[in-house]
Amino acid sequence: MEMDTIIEPFRIKSVEPIQLTSRAEREQMIQDAHYNLFNLHADDVIIDLLTDSGTSAMSAAQWAGLMQGDESYAGSPSYFRFEEAVKDLMPFEHVIPTHQGRAAERILMGLVAGPDVKIPSNTHFDTTRANIEATGAEAIDLVVDAGHVPDEEHPFKGNINLDRLEALLQEEGDRVPLVMLTVTNNTGGGQPVSMANIRGAKALCNEHGVPLFLDACRFAENAYFIKQREDGYGDHSVKAIVREMFSHADGMTMSAKKDALVNIGGWLALDHDTWARKARNQLILTEGFPTYGGLAGRDLEAIAVGLQEIVDEDYLEYRMASTRYLGEALTDLGVPIIRPVGGHAVYIDAKSLLPHIPPLDYPAQSLAVALYVTGGIRGVEIGSVMFGRQPDGSEEPADQELLRLAIPRRVYTQSHVDYVIECFEALVGRKDALCGYEITEEPPQLRHFTAHFRPQEPGAVHHETDAPAEAS
Ligand code: F0G
DSSP, X not given: OOOSOOOOSSOOSSOOOOOOOOHHHHHHHHHHTTTOGGGSOGGGOSEEOSOSSSOOOOOHHHHHHHHHOOOOSSSOHHHHHHHHHHHHHSOOSEEEEESSHHHHHHHHXXXXXXXXXXXXXXXXXXXXXXXXXXXXXXXXXXXXXXXXXXXXXXXXTTOBOHHHHHHHHHHHGGGOSOEEEESSBTTTTSBOOOHHHHHHHHHHHHHHTOOEEEEOTTHHXXXXXXXXXXXXXXXXXXXXXHHHHHHXXXXXXXXXXXXXXXXXXXXXXXXXXXXXXXXXXXXXXXXXXXXXXXXXXXXXXXXXXXXXXXXXXXXXXXXXXXXXXXXXXXXXXXXXXXXXXXSSEEEEEHHHHOTTSOGGGOHHHHHHHHHHHHHSEEOEEESHHHHOBOTTSOBOOOSOOEEEEEOOTTTOOHHHHHHHHHHHHHHHTTGGGOOOEEEEEOOSSSGGGTOEEEESSTHHHHOOOOOTTOOO
């Protein structure tokens, strides 16, 4: 008999205690952290939804795999097991390990980008954009219009706008060394890209002799969305869908910290022999010999096992159900989120939730602080704090003011998520009392990591008493 309850398809063998804190303690700690959640000690966070990157729980098989790690400098058997596991899903000619995703991006962009170059994508993740711009090239986002509308229900809001891609390739194709697609589209809300869109992008790339690369951090979640939502894929295995996705690409960059279920690692994989030779030379300069690329042999083993586990459909069903569970509960509470719910995170639309706080008073930062004070939950602002500062030092509001709650893989159970929902219930009732923030100190770049803030009305942070599950 089919059951309605989707359970975590694992048991827990090893646990990490969570240190519970009181609201009064959290008020003090966030003040000491200058209201920047990156400055908190992670021990002082009860539920950490800052990122799904590098925060996965490894399986018993992965931990066992660590003991198989061979730490030979060159030609380690662990490398060959890693390469085989990658090629089983992504049959590219060359597989080049790196310490994480952005290292693969830097090496690739170092080869193909530079002044006068344009690199289009659905939406570049910020490290990809930064690695492109660091060479003097231009990073162009061409996501479909629905991708800009938080509450528009669309099955594949991560798709690239093929008309705009075609126009760019026709007008300036000679300045485009490759096209990228981020699957799923993290910056746009963890939204998937359809197989038809990947195929369409590849057809345009072929017409113009330009290779297609996938930024594939969350490839398995993307494949599961295709299985659920795209006509003709319902009875395909996720593994077959993954293979098809990559069969339309000429290369990929990967952060193994997401859908390889490990805490560190990445790779660059591609078919182009000359680019691969140059990439390996660069790798030796900055990452390490091509059979370890900045990783230990044991890390490569953990990736090899993680890649087999990630395409397990019971896991993916649970993964999607748990993200959706949080998103649907928030929707029921009247909290506006990017819809439909994405794969790895729920994105709250703080501009709609807190219309009394103007974008440049950072509504999503205000919500992030309030959520921490209420229940010790840490999310991340993706709005004008992150993107508002312009190169000339002026400020412009970002496109959206979002608070991302990213769900680490296999880490939290349903009661942890119920606790998050209860905290929101408490928060929604007093949302009109939340105040804006000012930045009192900031570095010139990537200010969100280290900026200091001050609440515009300090009382607004400190006046609530009825947080759930107080430890003292
Ligand atoms: N591409 C995407 C789509 C990402 O989400 C990330 C990382 C990277 C590339 C870079 O990979 O961190 O291994 O160097 N995203 C993390 C996040 C940091 O929180 O979304 P990395």
